[in-house]
Amino acid sequence: MNQSDGGDAGAPIGRADGSARPPARDGAVEPVAQDGPSVPEDRKVRQAELAISLVLRVGVGLAVILVVTGLIVVFARLGGQVPTGHRHSYKAYTSLTTPFPRSVSQLLTSIASGEGQGIIELGLVVLLLTPVLRVAVGVLTFLYEEDIRMALITLFVLIVLLGSFVIGGAS
Amino acid sequence: MDLLTFVVLLFVISVAAGILGSLVGLGGGIVIVPVLTIIFGVDIRLAIGASLISVIATSSGAGATYVRERITNLRAGMFLEVATTTGAVTGAYLTTLLPGRFLFVLFGLVLLYSGFAVYRKRHAAPVLTVSKDRIANSLNLHGSYYDDAEHREISYKVTGTPTGLSMMYVAGMVSALLGIGSGALKVPAMDLAMHMPMKVSTATSNFMIGVTAAASAGFYFARGQIDPYIAAPVAAGVLGGAIVGARLLGRLRGRTVRLIFVTVLVVIAAEMLQRGVVG
Known part of the structure; x- marks a missing residue:
């Protein structure tokens, strides 16, 4: 559902964009003199925006597919086990003692045994990694725009982010 | 209540949280946590x-x-993430040292004040046309976007980056310390200190909060705080709501967004004060 939503939104936005900044679109056709470098640069910025938008959309789409699949598996299995859903209070699933994967190895075991909760957690990990991937793509797009200072600034953010994952995972 | 009813109810509430959160640049925790x-x-x-x-x-x-609509200021957002991520790491270290209740009261008061300041700015000139800020000029943090409500391209200049960076550092620290309040401080930093348009401030805050939150995700996952049965309907519902909210923001007036933000800020401040005083 997410993908189709994004596609619908794309049409009016693209139009608004085109009317707002015609030079970016027609840049290649227009004869440009001293402003030469600025026109392709504009297009590079647009490509960078679209790349980052795409990373976010793919990450989110994949996460939703996994999470919803996981939920379906959970209820399919529950349906098979207990005829009356009444006996299965949600409390058993939403307390601190609820068993669910807390490490990468537990997660892999859970997925391997086809548990719905493992598939959900995998979707959540994809969701958590999406902003990290977005920062990494940010480094690449600034390099592509030949903006070394912004690339270094974004690289610093990426390093702090990855460092926090290492510290967080170790603690 | 059985698990299916719980999941369906939580999904519906999460859709609402996603719409609200995406409009005002917050994460929707203000709805999810009390519910x-x-x-x-x-x-x-x-x-x-x-x-x-x-x-x-x-x-x-x-x-x-x-980002695709160019409401987000990508350069300013990525630049300010330097302060929010380092703030988040510092905050994660400080959690054990500082008393939580005192922090809740302190930040409740800070949020009340910034809510008042954001509200007072509602009649101010919407954008700056010149900036003397050396960092913003040198890194070209200025921007422009097409405003769907006003039907015109709005160009704006960014100023006050040192103050903005400091507020972002505090925002990162607070989000790691208290698990909330990240966007609530980011939007005022951009709106008040850096003079970015209101819609750009909420969209850029929205862009940044994911990275700030990801910086502490490892800790939460390892501590077993991410329960799949709760997180699944929240993730799916909030994503759906956020997609709807993102289509709404462009059409709303900056002033409307400002008033919704202030209302939400007052509610969060009350929630924090309540948690600090009552426990």
Whole structure:
């Protein structure tokens, strides 16, 4: 559902964009003199925006597919086990003692045994990694725009982010 | 209540949280945490874990649209992330040292004040046309976007980056310390200190909160605070809501967004004060 939503939104936005900044679109056709470098640069910025938008959309789409699949598996299995859903209070699933994967190895075991909760957690990990991937793509797009200072600034953010994952995972 | 009813109810509430969060640049934790703890009686630690999921879902779900529509100021956002991520790491170290209740009261008061300041600015000139800020000029943090409500391209200059950076550092620290309040401080930093248009401030805050939240995700996952049965309906619902909210923001007037933000800020401040005083 997410993908189709994004596609619908794309049409009016693209139009608004085109009317707002015609030079970016027609840049290649227009004869440009001293402003030469600025026109392709504009297009590079647009490509960078679209790349980052795409990373976010793919990450989110994949996460939703996994999470919803996981939920379906959970209820399919529950349906098979207990005829009356009444006996299965949600409390058993939403307390601190609820068993669910807390490490990468537990997660892999859970997925391997086809548990719905493992598939959900995998979707959540994809969701958590999406902003990290977005920062990494940010480094690449600034390099592509030949903006070394912004690339270094974004690289610093990426390093702090990855460092926090290492510290967080170790603690 | 059986698990299916719980999941369906939480999904519906999360859609609302996603719409609200994506409009005002917050993560929707303001809706998710009280609903889980008060209505469903879930432990606060699991509720905060779900709130973290909600923040990342709002950020990425709405971010895709905001970035493509160029409402997000990508350069300013990525530059300011230097302060929020280092703030988040510092905050994670300080959690054990500082008394939580004192922090809740302190930041409750800070949020009340910034809510007042953001409200007072509602008649101010919307954008700057010149900036003497050396960092903003040198890194070209200025921007422009097409405003769907005003039907015109709006160009704006960014100023006050040193103050903005300091506020972002505090915002990162607070989000790691208290698990909330990240966007609530980011929007005022951009709106008040850096003079960015209101819609750009909420969209850029929305863009940044995902990274701030991801910086503490490792801790939450390892501590077992991300319960899949709670997080699944929250993630799916908030993502759906964020996509709807992202289509709304463009059409709303900056002033409307400002008033919604101030209302939400007052509610969060009350929530924090209540948690600090009552416990």
